[in-house]
Amino acid sequence: MICGVDEAGRGPVVGPLVVCGISVEEDTPLVSMGVRDSKSLTRQRREALAPMILDVSRVEVLEVSAEEIDDLRRRMTLNEAEAMLFAQVVDKLSPRVAYLDAADVDETRFGRLTESHIGCGAKIVSKHRADVEYPVVSAASIVAKVHRDRRIDAIEEELGMAVGSGYTSDHVTIGFIQQWLDEKGSLPPHVRRSWKTAQKLMNLNGIRRLDSFEG
Numbered sequence: 272m273i274c275g276v277d278e279a280g281r282g283p284v285v286g287p288l289v290v291c292g293i294s295v296e297e298d299t300p301l302v303s304m305g306v307r308d309s310k311s312l313t314r315q316r317r318e319a320l321a322p323m324i325l326d327v328s329r330v331e332v333l334e335v336s337a338e339e340i341d342d343l344r345r346r347m348t349l350n351e352a353e354a355m356l357f358a359q360v361v362d363k364l365s366p367r368v369a370y371l372d373a374a375d376v377d378e379t380r381f382g383r384l385t386e387s388h389i390g391c392g393a394k395i396v397s398k399h400r401a402d403v404e405y406p407v408v409s410a411a412s413i414v415a416k417v418h419r420d421r422r423i424d425a426i427e428e429e430l431g432m433a434v435g436s437g438y439t440s441d442h443v444t445i446g447f448i449q450q451w452l453d454e455k456g457s458l459p460p461h462v463r464r465s466w467k468t469a470q471k472l473m474n475l476n477g478i479r480r481l482d483s484f485e486g
Contacts, residue, residue: 277412285459290353292364295327295407310412320413335356350375354387370405372398372412
């Protein structure tokens with residue numbers, strides 16, 4: 272049994288981080304259906320592939336809210352948090368080998384850090400661009416992205432406003448946060464308060480930071 276682990280939503284200021292693990296006996300079915308890195312696929316194609324992936328694999332999805340991310344960052348770096356979360360998913364799947372899309376600039380260090388949290392004894396292969404090289408990681412990236420996209424849709428429905436992709440480069444996302452600050456005098460729900468973008472927008476609106484974050 273092998274598994275691939277990847278995430279969606281590491282960088283955004285809005286919405287959750289989603290970590291996904293996909294476990295299969297062998298990756299031939301994934302190759303046959305044409306899995307690729309989720310970023311190279313349209314949303315329509317990801318949505319079509321996700322149920323096909325679920326049909327041929329065991330799947331573990333871990334969703335970490337903006338509030339939980341802020342709490343983790345009070346205690347550790349984002350890389351350390353991600354290694355811990357990857358390890359939780361690997362332990363649930365208990366594969367023989369786990370292929371990870373390394374979050375750290377040092378892929379070996381990320382592998383060692385993840386392995387330090389693992390109890391199932393899986394061999395760890397930590398690589399940059401693993402979502403391109405290993406179909407089982409490509410599949411994990413697709414399911415993670417589909418899950419996060421749907422959560423962003425749900426957040427928009429909950430708040431009754433367009434929030435965009437959640438990324439700091441998205442003018443719709445920044446406009447959403449700014450409008451909420453202007454109207455309500457506080458950051459919106461589902462915003463990562465530890466992100467520099469959120470802190471900057473608060474400062475521009477003259478809102479004093481109540482929490483201290485590092486990293």
